[in-house]
Amino acid sequence: MTRAADAITAITLSSVTLPLAVPISDAKVFTGRQRPMTEVVLLFAEITTAQGFEGIGFSYSKRAGGPAQYAHAKEVAGLALGEDPSDIGKLITKLLWAGASVGRSGLAPQALAAIDVALYDLKARRAGLPLAKLLGSHRDAVRTYNTSGGFLNADIGAVTEAAQRSLAAGIGGIKIKVGLPDDREDIRRASAVREHIGDAPLMVDANQQWDRSTALRMGRILSELDLVWIEEPLDAYDHAGHARLTSALDTPIATGEMLASVAEHTELIRHRACDIIQPDAPRIGGITAFLRLMALADEAGLDLAPHFAMEIHLHLAACYPRETWVEHFDWLDPLFEERLETRDGRMIVPDRPGLGITLSEQARAWTTDTVTIGTR
Ligand SMILES: [Mg+2]
Numbered sequence: 001m002t003r004a005a006d007a008i009t010a011i012t013l014s015s016v017t018l019p020l021a022v023p024i025s026d027a028k029v030f031t032g033r034q035r036p037m038t039e040v041v042l043l044f045a046e047i048t049t050a051q052g053f054e055g056i057g058f059s060y061s062k063r064a065g066g067p068a069q070y071a072h073a074k075e076v077a078g079l080a081l082g083e084d085p086s087d088i089g090k091l092i093t094k095l096l097w098a099g100a101s102v103g104r105s106g107l108a109p110q111a112l113a114a115i116d117v118a119l120y121d122l123k124a125r126r127a128g129l130p131l132a133k134l135l136g137s138h139r140d141a142v143r144t145y146n147t148s149g150g151f152l153n154a155d156i157g158a159v160t161e162a163a164q165r166s167l168a169a170g171i172g173g174i175k176i177k178v179g180l181p182d183d184r185e186d187i188r189r190a191s192a193v194r195e196h197i198g199d200a201p202l203m204v205d206a207n208q209q210w211d212r213s214t215a216l217r218m219g220r221i222l223s224e225l226d227l228v229w230i231e232e233p234l235d236a237y238d239h240a241g242h243a244r245l246t247s248a249l250d251t252p253i254a255t256g257e258m259l260a261s262v263a264e265h266t267e268l269i270r271h272r273a274c275d276i277i278q279p280d281a282p283r284i285g286g287i288t289a290f291l292r293l294m295a296l297a298d299e300a301g302l303d304l305a306p307h308f309a310m311e312i313h314l315h316l317a318a319c320y321p322r323e324t325w326v327e328h329f330d331w332l333d334p335l336f337e338e339r340l341e342t343r344d345g346r347m348i349v350p351d352r353p354g355l356g357i358t359l360s361e362q363a364r365a366w367t368t369d370t371v372t373i374g375t376r
Pocket residue numbers: 205207231232257
């Protein structure tokens with residue numbers, strides 16, 4: 001039996017400001033480029049259809065950009081009304097053209113990402129399948145590592161304690177931040193964590209704050225710690241520098257989280273600038289964009305470790321042909337009713353339909369702006 005075409009009747013957009021428990025610092029704060037992060041601003045899109053189906057998606061920004069993402073989505077979302085929610089490609093192309101004047105990279109596609117993710121959530125819920133199953137998964141659980149315990153605002157004792165807690169909770173790997181002005185302190189912290197966690201997978205992340213020679217020198221020193229990868233050693237757009245580092249070091253290089261479209265990632269791939277690519281679906285325009293990028297990355301022989309937003313990326317990482325990693329952050333937990341399960345070093349793809357997320361009362365309470373376009 002085929003189902004008649006459905007039609008989008010309403011899109012509710014909400015801007016939610018999530019406060020962080022403590023101000024967060026990575027290397028960009030220590031080099032004076034950014035202030036400690038105190039909140040994350042999320043853009044939620046909730047879509048309803050004539051046949052009574054619903055979908056939810058989100059995008060986000062850190063430090064700046066939240067109000068602009070919300071404003072852009074609000075400006076163009078009305079064009080989706082009346083369209084069949086199953087025609088995601090057509091719909092997103094239409095919305096991209098509507099905002100073409102403000103670009104196909106960065107803020108405009110990031111604003112549309114919330115809608116794109118909601119359309120995929122809706123499609124999977126309508127099919128009664130977890131998103132990963134709808135897309136065609138390779139695995140039901142994805143290797144996971146914790147990031148939220150390893151920031152530079154935490155002292156070594158707090159970082160090793162958090163690492164212990166993560167491993168005990170079934171999270172397989174530990175990532176810590178490096179890139180401090182004093183290299184020796186980076187080495188001390190990384191060595192302490194390696195000693196504390198034994199053979200467990202360990203990654204370091206310099207958040208773009210090394211120059212080329214420092215990255216090469218630190219990469220050689222840190223190779224003794226048997227790292228799974230060194231992340232963002234250089235400026236996110238220094239593809240030539242990353243390429244040199246990738247060929248010079250045995251430790252894999254990971255990067256890509258700051259890139260803001262498939263086209264920008266294509267440049268990274270063309271330069272053979274990393275071993276592990278780290279796209280972020282909300283940052284590059286949603287799941288439509290991410291699926292295109294996964295195909296390109298796989299063709300190029302790259303490993304995949306998506307950045308942040310584990311609630312979305314768990315499903316996508318499950319669909320990549322090669323073994324992947326998903327980044328465990330507990331920051332967004334208060335926004336949702338559900339919790340993702342970790343066991344034996346892996347995050348389990350939930351068996352709930354769609355993404356498997358429902359907004360919590362707390363998320364409603366943290367909503368600073370909301371608008372419904374169309375009629376619910
Ligand atoms: Mg990172």
